Amino acid sequence: MELMRLGEPGAERPFVRDDAGVVRDLSALTAEIDGAFLASDGIARIRDALGRGALPEADVEGLRVGAPVARPGAVICVGQNYAAHAAESGAEPPEQPVLFLKHPNTVVGPFDTVLLPPGAEKVDWEVELAVVISRTARYLPSPEAAREVIAGYAVSNDISERAYQLEVSGGQWSKGKCAETFNPLGPVLVPADEVDPQALRLRSSVNGAPRQDSSTADMVFAVLQLVQEISRFMVLDPGDVINTGTPQGVALSGRFPYLRHGDEMTIEIEGLGAQRQRVRRVRAD
Structure with a gap:
């Protein structure tokens, strides 16, 4: 599983690439991959959603790749x-x-x-x-x-x-x-x-x-x-x-x-x- 943020600077959106290599939209779970999401068991919640088939496949062709975590405090x-x-x-x-x-x-x-x-x-x-x-x-x-x-x-x-x-x-x-x-x-x-x-x-x-x-x-x-x-x-x-x-x-x-x-x-x-x-x-x- 790979977490990523895609989109123009300041407008990135969260996605996950599952174990089959399919990129899926995380917007239903979170607006951002940041400290607050990670602290609220974000990774476990993604795994649960993947297991339930609750995350839609996403077309990410041509999107810029941002840093995978937003706004680190340090x-x-x-x-x-x-x-x-x-x-x-x-x-x-x-x-x-x-x-x-x-x-x-x-x-x-x-x-x-x-x-x-x-x-x-x-x-x-x-x-x-x-x-x-x-x-x-x-x-x-x-x-x-x-x-x-x-x-x-x-x-x-x-x-x-x-x-x-x-x-x-x-x-x-x-x-x-x-x-x-x-x-x-x-x-x-x-x-x-x-x-x-x-x-x-x-x-x-x-x-x-x-x-x-x-x-x-x-x-x-x-x-x-x-x-x-x-x-x-x-x-x-x-x-x-x-x-x-x-x-x-x-x-x-x-x-x-x-x-x-x-x-x-x-x-x-x-x-x-x-x-x-x-x-x-x-x-x-």
């Missing part, structure tokens, strides 16, 4: 969560999870254009497994308890401007992470009980040339541990998104050029789908 990110990526960044694997935040309005659809800010010259790609939260989580007692607060998983591209992140950061990373369009998400949200988050292949390419190719098995901190750890330091709300880190193979390594106007990224995770974004330079007024 986008929490984990840095250097793959040892090889930490090494290519010039750092040792962290002893504690490295956390930073992206502005929620960075989230766009998986095929939307990525905009290069005026003057930005070190824009980088980062394929990441995204966790979407379904229930309020605070001070979780164990990694296993995190299972109960995860709605599902999606593909995320944590776009980063490295000069902003590292050279003019003032000690924090957010300057390099929060430009508009810097977090393509989707194309689908797959329920958590259908995914083994530590056995997924992640890949990225630029203009058809391979960049990243790794597995979530190589994470320094596993997904359930991350969710528990984050809940110690902030309250997680339904609909929040956690980007769980990227593997080696980014431009920051020095092995590849940074993104330029006209480049095309492909970002994919086994079982969760693929994204594709064209890069466009924004000119200053």
Whole structure:
């Protein structure tokens, strides 16, 4: 089962692709796939409706694909969560999870254009497994308890401007992470009980040339541990998104050029789908 939101920005509608590959309209259940819907047992309600044959088949030909969850209240990110990526960044694997935040309005659809800010010259790609939260989580007692607060998983591209992140950061990373369009998400949200988050292949390419190719098995901190750890330091709300880190193979390594106007990224995770974004330079007024 795959949840998705289709339509123009700000006018997306909710759909589900069932196990037979048929896309069905969710409008009878909800107007939106958001935190409130997920917190009200939304995924279980979809399964019940599918089992009863209560969801009509939908014609979605030509519709834009939006992010699979609407208006996340927070986008929490984990840095250097793959040892090889930490090494290519010039750092040792962290002893504690490295956390930073992206502005929620960075989230766009998986095929939307990525905009290069005026003057930005070190824009980088980062394929990441995204966790979407379904229930309020605070001070979780164990990694296993995190299972109960995860709605599902999606593909995320944590776009980063490295000069902003590292050279003019003032000690924090957010300057390099929060430009508009810097977090393509989707194309689908797959329920958590259908995914083994530590056995997924992640890949990225630029203009058809391979960049990243790794597995979530190589994470320094596993997904359930991350969710528990984050809940110690902030309250997680339904609909929040956690980007769980990227593997080696980014431009920051020095092995590849940074993104330029006209480049095309492909970002994919086994079982969760693929994204594709064209890069466009924004000119200053």
